[in-house]
Amino acid sequence: MRLIQLSDIHLTASYTKLVRGSNPLKNFKLALQEVISYCPDILLITGDICHDESKGGYLQCQKALEVIPNSVELAVIAGNHDNPTLMKQIFDRRIIVGPSELNYDNARVLILCSHFSNHDEGRLGVEQLDWLKERVFDRRYRGKPLLIALHHQPLKVGDKFWDSIGLIDSSQLIEILKPIDELKAVIFGHMHQHWRGELPGRKDVQLLASPSTLCSFPAIQPCPLGKPDTSGARLIEIDKQGNFNQKLLRWE
Numbered sequence: 001m002r003l004i005q006l007s008d009i010h011l012t013a014s015y016t017k018l019v020r021g022s023n024p025l026k027n028f029k030l031a032l033q034e035v036i037s038y039c040p041d042i043l044l045i046t047g048d049i050c051h052d053e054s055k056g057g058y059l060q061c062q063k064a065l066e067v068i069p070n071s072v073e074l075a076v077i078a079g080n081h082d083n084p085t086l087m088k089q090i091f092d093r094r095i096i097v098g099p100s101e102l103n104y105d106n107a108r109v110l111i112l113c114s115h116f117s118n119h120d121e122g123r124l125g126v127e128q129l130d131w132l133k134e135r136v137f138d139r140r141y142r143g144k145p146l147l148i149a150l151h152h153q154p155l156k157v158g159d160k161f162w163d164s165i166g167l168i169d170s171s172q173l174i175e176i177l178k179p180i181d182e183l184k185a186v187i188f189g190h191m192h193q194h195w196r197g198e199l200p201g202r203k204d205v206q207l208l209a210s211p212s213t214l215c216s217f218p219a220i221q222p223c224p225l226g227k228p229d230t231s232g233a234r235l236i237e238i239d240k241q242g243n244f245n246q247k248l249l250r251w252e
């Protein structure tokens with residue numbers, strides 16, 4: 001399974017309005033050309049799709065995604081800037097809106113919605129955590145590599161600002177995930193930068209933040225490619241033997 005993660009595209013209803021000094025639609029279209037060149041099985045956008053929670057912004061997203069070949073599965077999850085109800089109303093059936101479970105021959109991806117209405121912080125909530133618990137312990141998927149995706153970082157990253165707008169129920173999430181042998185990584189956005197850590201108590205499970213397609217925020221960790229300020233994404237592969245590989249992608 002080959003997955004490309006884009007994040008924090010921050011579209012608006014306008015074609016020309018700049019957000020943080022950049023044109024979100026132009027940057028998103030450039031990112032989609034990069035996506036096509038990697039021939040993924042799935043394109044996942046981990047939140048903050050629409051900066052102004054507008055119908056027009058989601059319609060622009062859907063229209064721009066038409067360049068992606070039909071063979072590529074499309075999935076999205078809401079961020080703090082999104083309106084999950086509007087996303088579900090507007091996106092057509094090709095675009096899967098989380099929470100959802102995506103199944104492939106050699107991997108499973110659970111996409112979660114951490115949008116917490118009127119808050120920059122994230123929250124999964126009891127109902128979704130119960131659903132997650134049921135999904136991760138499903139014995140039919142024993143031995144099948146698992147990825148978890150959400151918008152907010154699932155633990156403290158050592159930065160005062162980001163730690164003030166992280167995931168409120170992160171300890172509950174970590175408790176559920178810690179014993180899951182199949183888990184390979186938890187991927188997220190929100191921070192507009194590359195960041196890499198480990199799940200507490202599980203050195204084998206990577207926690208990975210993807211850069212934004214719109215703009216970068218000051219890097220907490222050095223960019224492995226030496227390009228902390230350019231647009232970027234993450235490529236994730238799980239091979240037939242169940243090996244997990246990931247690569248940070250950057251472009252101008």
Ligand SMILES: [Fe+2]
Binds near residue numbers: 047079080081189190
């Ligand atoms: Fe965000």
